[in-house]
Amino acid sequence: MALAATVAVGSDPTFRTTIGGNAVAAAGIAHVLSQSAKDRSADYLGCGPRFHASLFTAPPGSAGGCLKQHLCTVADHNAPLFLRTVAAWYACGIGRERDKNGDLPALLHTYRELGVPEALIEATGIAAKRTNEPMTVTVPLIWLAAHAGPKPTIEQCPLPPLVCEGDIPLYALDEHTRLGRNAIFRFAQENAVVRHALESYALGSQRRAANLAAFYADAFPITPRLKWQGCVAAEEFGINNDFLIAQVSFEGIGPLLDLFRQNLGELNEFRREVLRHAPRRGNGVGKASAQERC
Secondary structure, eight states: OHHHHHHHHHTOHHHHHHTTOHHHHHHHHHHHHHHSOBOOHHHHHTTGGGSOGGGOSSOOOOTTSOHHHHHHHHTOTTSOHHHHHHHHHHHHOOSTTOOTTOOHHHHHHHHHHHTOOHHHHHHHHHHHHHHOOGGGGGHHHHHHHHTTSSOOEEEOOOOOOOOEETTEEGGGSSTTSHHHHHHHHHHHHHOHHHHHHHHHHBSSOHHHHHHHHHHHHHTSOOSSEEEOTTHHHHHHHHHHHHHHHTTBOGGGHHHHHHHHHHTHHHHHHHHHHHHHTSOOBTTBHHHHHHHHHO
16 A cells, blocks of 8 residues: 555645645655565566576576466466566566567456455556556565465564764665765775675676675665565575676675675765765755755
8 A cells, every 4th residue: 555655646746736745745655655564575576587597497488478478477376486577577568678569458457367456556557657667567476475375474674773974874875876886986995805805706897796785785674574475585586686697706695795784884984984075065965965866
C-alpha cells in the first residue's frame, strides 16, 4: 500500500496542489516510506540479462524466447526466482535493451491471475511506463515470493552510525555525487590497506570498485526490513552480481566490503573534508550540497 500511495501521489499533480504542493507531498510520502517495511530484492533481481554469467551453471535465458514462453516462466511457481525476473524483464518490453516483442499489459494480466493485489498491479504498470525501468516489474514477483512460504516478518535492523556535517548525512556523499566520488577516491588512495586490496581484487576500474564498496558499507542498509524466505539469498546474489559486473574478483568481494565497513570512520572524515571545502552557493554549503545530490 505504501508503494501504491507513492505512485498515486507522484502521478497526480492536481492532488499535490490541493494538499499544499510538491514539498508537502514529498515530505508526507517520505514519512510513509521511512516507517514502512522495506526490501531491496527488486533492485538485486531487476537486472535481468545484466546478471553476471559466472553466477549460473547454465545461461539464465535470452531474448530469443517468445513472449508466451516468458509469461509461462513468470507464472511457473517452481522456477527459480532469478529466472522468473529475467522472464518478466523480457516480457515487459521496456528498458534500455528494449525487447519490442514485450507486452506490459499481458505481463500485468499474468500477475493478476497469480493473485497479486490489484493496487500493486496498477502501481507497477504506472511506474513501469513513467520510469521506463524494468526493475519496477519485478516488484509483484517479490511480493509473490515473499508470500509463497512462511509468513513474512518485519524486523528492525542495525544501521551504521548516523554521521552528519551540519544537516547533511555523510552517507549521502556516495558514487552519485561529485563530492562523494572525490572523497571515496581519496580515501581509497590514502588508506594503504584499502589501496592494496583494490590493487589485488579490482580487475577493472578501481574507482568503480571503491564506489560500490562504499555504497554497500553504509548507504544500502535498511530498517525496518521485510524478512521473507529467500530474501537473504536474493541480497547475496545481488551484491555478488554488482561486484562481478564491476570486475571485482569473486574471492575479493567479502574482504573488500569488510575493509570499507571497518574503516567507515576514516571514509567519513574524507567526506567531511570535501564537504567543508566545497564551493558555497546560495545560503551555504548545506544548500549547495543538497542541490547537487538532487
